[in-house]
Amino acid sequence: MNLIFVFADQWRVGAMGYAKEDPVLTPLMDRFCEESTYCDHAFSTFPVCSPHRASLMTGKYPLSAGFFTNCKKGLSLRLKDEEICVGDVLKKEGYDTAYIGKWHLDEAEQTYCAEPKSGARNWDAYTPPGVRRHGFDYWYSYGTFDKHLSPHYWENTDEMIQIHQWSPEHETDKAIEYLEEKRDKSKPFALYISWNPPHSIYSEVPEEYLKLYDDVKLKNNVRLGGIHHHTGEEAPMTEEEMTLTTKQYYAAISGLDKQFGRIIDYLKENDLYDDTLVILSADHGDMMGSHGLMGKHVWYEESIRIPFVVHIPGNDNRRCSTCIGSQDMMPTILGLLNCPIPDTVEGEDCQRFIKGEEDEERVSFICASPGRADFVEKFKKAGKDPATYGWRGVRTKRYTYVIELGYDVICKPKRYLYDNQQDPEQIHPLDLDTKENKMLARELEAKVVNWMKCQNDGFIDNWSREAAYE
Incomplete structure (x- = not known):
């Protein structure tokens, strides 16, 4: 069985039509949910990008993997070479492995060099071929960079590839190109696609999706004035500004919906859908003004609850309400693919819950x-x-x-x-x-x-x- 794991950054669980919480238009994702297991109690164990990603890759709790914050300029912090990651296991098991999009698990290059040859700046980093890619062979990625309408990437050299296209659309183009042309078709494939939106900068979204949202109302617990919890910085916003930001956030998700639909259509048109484990998820959520907060890093539902929708070929639509965390995702994927789970893993293979068993006491x-x-x-x-x-x-x-x-x-x-x-x-x-x-x-x-x-x-x-x- 093949694997496609698609995850967006800063996408809260309620911001999908199927959730019936935020007024977001996601018809293609909603249809996917109807064909899959919808996990309504999935949580980002540490609602910040790098810690969740470290957990997602290793099956460890973030702190065990050495992550107490993001990989950022000024900190010597990255995913350790010796960590056994999902890509390492899948490659060893004979999969053609690929990673496209945001990585954010390598050290910021400017921590050690003012002007890296790669052109990486601030928190960004080029990850060279080898152990730092943790088993992923096809590579089209970057560290972290939030200009979604003018993204950049690196492949197998430190020459930056600059693009003038909305990043999820371009990354979906590359994913389809990989499936069509780049992979070794004699092997099963394992493809991770990491979209940065709806992460800020919120305004970096194509106009065609923004036009979908002319009449947006703020949630009851949105408080204007926005103080970001873990920094204490005041970020005052008027109702008009918060409404526009909310529209932009929703618009980005509708854009992701279109791109996700393209991936599913390709799989179905090429007789791959019924032989592919497809998972749709996110790093963490976004407060979007709830409780007077922006961003993540807090324990509220908007921050920690994330989408986790699992399509297992041959399984009927169902809902899973057992609690599942970041560290459970790697062993669950390996379990569903009948691959060995490393002894280093701290999470649990939760496939039995996804297939219908429930555990009311699991936390x-x-x-x-x-x-x-x-x-x-x-x-x-x-x-x-x-x-x-x-x-x-x-x-x-x-x-x-x-x-x-x-x-x-x-x-x-x-x-x-x-x-x-x-x-x-x-x-x-x-x-x-x-x-x-x-x-x-x-x-x-x-x-x-x-x-x-x-x-x-x-x-x-x-x-x-x-x-x-x-």
Whole structure:
């Protein structure tokens, strides 16, 4: 069986027509959902690009893979050569492997060189052939670059390929070209396609998709004034500005819908659809003004809940409501393809849930650490490990529970408990002074603490000193 794994950056689960949450037009994705297993409790374990991607590739929790933030200028951070990734396994198992689009798992070149020969700037990086590509043979990729209407890529040399075309459209062109011309047709193929939109810059979207959204209303929990949670930076937005940004976000997703439809059409027209495992997913979500926040890095549903739609040839349409996290995706893919799962994997092969079994008690652990380079530097100057601050939590089928130490060297511990069934927009955190809620919080905190112990997470030491329950 072949594999195509398509994932977008900063695409929240509600922003697809099939979810019936945001008013987004995605008819082709909706049809795909009707032919597949729609997982409505899939979560980004660490809702930031590089940590999720590290987990997606290795099957480890992000912190175990060494990721407490993005690969960015000024930090010596990348996916380690010795990590066993999904591409490594699939290549060994005889697959023709390919990666197209955003990678964001290599060190920013400007960390070490002011003017890299590749032309990479800021957080961007050219990943050369070899071990850093972790088993992917066909390569048409870049580190991270947010000018979606004028993207660039590298193949097997450090010569930058500059393009004047919307990046998802161009990457879909390259994916079809790979399927048609570049792959070894004597082998099964495994193709990963990583689209950057709907990630900001939001305005970088073709006009044809923007025209679809003339009458957009903001969600009830959108608060204008937008303070990005983990930076504390004020980003005031008027209602008009927030409405335009929302239109642009939705427009990008409608554009992705068209490109995804092209991929599915190609598979069906070439008799490949019934022999290909196709998965549609995302890195993490986007707050888009909910709770007065923009971006990700927080524990709200708009940030952590992501699409995870799995088409298994021969399987009927179904819905899976068991909690699944980033680290579960790699072993699940390998399990579905009947490939061996490395001993290094910390996630679980969840194919039995996707095929119809449910586990009401299964949970997804979630976390985030200081995200910006200047925050990291601030902690290091204070003699503190930035990876041991931020927040940790757990998402059960019904509840979200979070313990937070913040993003400052001097912090005040906080706890949050949300009933996502009774309060789906998480506007009213539960009162932890009541006996019932305190007992539930204790139970969930014990799960988080045990998970941190298994992870050797230094956060637990800080939390135990600062905020143990009386």
